[in-house]
Amino acid sequence: MTKVLVPAELLDGNVRSHTLSAISAARSITEQTGGSYDVLAVGEGASSAAPALAAYGAEKVLVAELAGGYCAEAYAPTVAEVTRTGGYAVLVACASTYGKDLMPRVAARLGAGIASDVVAIGIEDGRLTYRRPMYAGNVLATLRLRSGVQVVTVRQSEFAPAQATASASPVQQTPIQTDAAAERVEFIGIESVKSARPELTEARVVVSGGRALKSADNFTSVLEPLVDAFGAAMGASRAACDAGYVPGDLQVGQTGKVVAPDLYVAVGISGAIQHLAGMSGSKVIVAINKDREAPIAQVADYFLCADLFDVVGELTEAVKALKS
Numbered sequence: 001m002t003k004v005l006v007p008a009e010l011l012d013g014n015v016r017s018h019t020l021s022a023i024s025a026a027r028s029i030t031e032q033t034g035g036s037y038d039v040l041a042v043g044e045g046a047s048s049a050a051p052a053l054a055a056y057g058a059e060k061v062l063v064a065e066l067a068g069g070y071c072a073e074a075y076a077p078t079v080a081e082v083t084r085t086g087g088y089a090v091l092v093a094c095a096s097t098y099g100k101d102l103m104p105r106v107a108a109r110l111g112a113g114i115a116s117d118v119v120a121i122g123i124e125d126g127r128l129t130y131r132r133p134m135y136a137g138n139v140l141a142t143l144r145l146r147s148g149v150q151v152v153t154v155r156q157s158e159f160a161p162a163q164a165t166a167s168a169s170p171v172q173q174t175p176i177q178t179d180a181a182a183e184r185v186e187f188i189g190i191e192s193v194k195s196a197r198p199e200l201t202e203a204r205v206v207v208s209g210g211r212a213l214k215s216a217d218n219f220t221s222v223l224e225p226l227v228d229a230f231g232a233a234m235g236a237s238r239a240a241c242d243a244g245y246v247p248g249d250l251q252v253g254q255t256g257k258v259v260a261p262d263l264y265v266a267v268g269i270s271g272a273i274q275h276l277a278g279m280s281g282s283k284v285i286v287a288i289n290k291d292r293e294a295p296i297a298q299v300a301d302y303f304l305c306a307d308l309f310d311v312v313g314e315l316t317e318a319v320k321a322l323k324s
């Protein structure tokens with residue numbers, strides 16, 4: 001019987017979809033081992049997020065209201081203490097920026113082993129196993145953690161958001177913990193990029209551009225109309241980000257964001273292994289490239305061998321016509 005804790009990821013008191021993927025992973029564990037999972041909401045707006053969190057089948061929802069914005073140093077002591085006192089064996093969060101920032105700090109406090117970026121959870125000889133990509137996705141490793149408490153972050157693309165259940169979980173308050181490390185850090189403010197487009201890691205359609213776009217202006221005049229015709233999020237290769245055509249937060253790949261939308265359109269991207277590491281889990285991949293030998297052709301479901309400057313405008317008009 002395994003007790004699992006899911007630290008919820010919130011934004012302005014709302015539950016982010018990353019949390020629902022983490023709940024799916026928690027369900028996968030409890031279905032295989034027996035046991036149950038609880039959800040812990042820490043931070044400003046935790047109480048207002050509790051009713052939404054209570055709809056996902058947790059044994060209980062724990063709430064620790066903490067004023068101020070997100071700071072891993074401030075959140076980690078509470079997550080660690082709830083884990084200790086609640087006797088949890090596994091902690092699961094999504095391998096989002098939040099999960100990657102918070103969970104290693106929690107693991108360090110607990111002396112726990114951590115399996116990050118997990119794509120599948122299994123059981124062998126009665127012990128949990130975690131499958132995760134390594135070497136830019138060239139190999140898949142299967143890990144077992146030896147520590148008493150196990151900390152896990154899972155890829156959102158591999159764990160579909162949990163569906164709500166009919167019953168509501170009870171909600172309990174839990175105290176905030178603090179320590180010397182937490183007190184050395186103060187949250188001052190956050191400056192986030194506001195975009196009318198969907199968030200890259202949560203979008204159902206992603207249109208990405210590569211070095212072949214040649215300039216920031218071409219991203220705006222050639223690629224963006226296609227992105228908006230689809231109602232998609234915009235992504236980019238590292239070469240395009242490094243060249244300054246678009247900001248670095250649009251980078252898809254091993255050292256960027258991992259996406260797995262229903263549709264991924266790669267425009268003028270060669271498909272280097274580091275780029276594929278961030279998008280090859282997409283359901284349908286369309287590539288536009290003038291080199292039919294480009295590596296992206298090996299993962300593309302549809303490959304248009306053409307000069308992007310000749311075809312993207314026409315494709316944009318076709319998508320607009322279909323949508324209207």
Ligand SMILES: Cc1cc2nc3c(=O)[nH]c(=O)nc-3n(C[C@H](O)[C@H](O)[C@H](O)COP(=O)(O)OP(=O)(O)OC[C@H]3O[C@@H](n4cnc5c(N)ncnc54)[C@H](O)[C@@H]3O)c2cc1C
Nearest residue numbers: 210211212237238239253254255256268270274275290308
């Ligand atoms: C440690 C490490 C981490 C990395 N992490 C990442 C990462 O996270 N994400 C990432 O993307 N890369 C990453 N890279 C870089 C990666 O190796 C590639 O250099 C990069 O992805 C190439 O970007 P690109 O495909 O846009 O450019 P290129 O490789 O230059 O490809 C451009 C493509 O456009 C095609 N093309 C050119 N002109 C046209 C045209 N007019 N019409 C149509 N097609 C055209 C070409 O045939 C070519 O296939 C990493 C590299 C390292 C070493």
